[in-house]
Amino acid sequence: MDQDTDTATDTVATPALTLKDIARQAGVSLATVDRVLHNRPGVRPDTVRRVKEAIARNAFQPHVGAAELARARARRFAFVMPTGPNLFMQQIQAYLDEMSAWLSARRLSVEVVATDVFDPSVLAASLEALSGDYDGVAVVALDHPSVRAAIDDLVEAGTKVVTLVSDVPSSRRHHYVGIDNIAAGRTAGALVGRLAGQKSGKVAIVAGSQGLRDHAERIFGFNQVMASEFPRLDVLPVLEGRDDDDRSEQALARLFGRHADIVGLYNVGAGTPGVARALSNAGREKQVVFVGHDVTVLTRRLLLQGVMDAAISQNPGHEARAAVRVLLALARGEPILREQEKIRIDIVMRDNLP
Structure with a gap:
């Protein structure tokens, strides 16, 4: 009768090879083996050949973490x-x-x-x-x-x-x-436009700096959506607050003083405490759709209070x-x-x- 059995043998397990073993067989330093493994320059062709032959001969599979730890330089x-x-x-x-x-x-x-x-x-x-x-x-x-x-x-x-x-x-x-910052700006534009409902009026934008590409791209995406999908909303020139709370607050307070018909607000970067203070001091926190970026202790509180309507978040x-x-x-x-x-x-x- 056939039986499935394990065949017992008196073999001794061969210890796993290390980078040091490969270096010793190839007659080179550990650092040289590492350079060959990572295709770095500065190793002579004959030396590369010897190292690769030693690797192939032993069917050596280097462990990346071990190779990293074996390297002398942090x-x-x-x-x-x-x-x-x-x-x-x-x-x-x-x-x-x-x-x-x-x-x-x-x-x-x-x-x-x-x-x-x-x-x-x-x-x-x-x-x-x-x-x-x-x-x-x-x-x-x-x-x-x-x-x-x-x-x-x-x-x-x-x-x-x-x-x-x-x-x-x-x-x-x-x-x-x-993130894809143009897509983030387009998302913010869609949120402001849709949450504003049938209102018409002006939309304010506060940025840190248009020299920061993430801010410039977000503004570009935002304006794309506003112009194509929400023509009843007039986007005002961008305010730059350098992501500073006081600068952002002062710039937005002046804007609220000049425009009583602001119905939307997009805060492109940081400076959110200042933006929120300007909105509250103007008594407009319940009338203006406010969309900003990132989930922090502050934006979480503003969302819970209903001051902020949505945050575009990245982890x-x-x-x-x-x-x-x-x-x-x-x-x-x-x-x-x-x-x-x-x-x-x-x-x-x-x-x-x-």
Whole structure:
């Protein structure tokens, strides 16, 4: 009778090979094996051949994490972030802090460099000061010639550069981590127009700076929808508050004083406390449709109070993790998992607050 049985053998399991074993067989250093595995320059063709033959001979499958830990040099990433009380940017920094154990396990360190991202000369100088000190840089960038030049210089020097939240696509940056801002602006326009119902009147826009590409693209998308779908609503010239609470409040207060028929308000960036104060001080919080960005402690409260009608949201934790993962993939010469790193646009209202 046939039986399914396991055949017992007196074999001893062969220990798994390591990068050190491959280096010893090929007669090279551990660092050289690592360079060959990641297709980095600076290794002679004959040495590359010996390493690859040793890998093939042993059917060696390198473990990426082990290879990273075996590397002698730790990697440093810098996140260039705006100064000031921008709650969304503070959330990104908080999520970076939460990643400390994950970063340590991969011999990574992340340092936050705070600067005035609205001043191109200051931002460019901050980027230039990073050259040679970091393996990767993530920057909330102003789309300006001097900033583009500073990014290009970093890339030329071998630094991996990722733009975060706001892009500079004409630069040589390697990747952008953030939402589709034109789509976000179009979403805001559709919300303001539909929530205004049959009202006619004016719509105010408050931005940090139209020099920030994310703000400029949001305004472009917003105006596209307003012009094509809601011609009864007249969009006023953009106010720039540099994401500052007091500036935003003062600019909007003056606008309310000049226009009694404002029925919609789109806050493109931060400065939300100032925008909300101007709206309340004018006694218009129940008459004006107010759409802004991001779910923070403040916008959550404004949504619950009915002062704010909707927030266009992007996940700050996802952005923080995606930026680090993309920089790490670039530094290792590995493919970027684009679908994983894609940042979604969410619409949050009082009734679906997370």
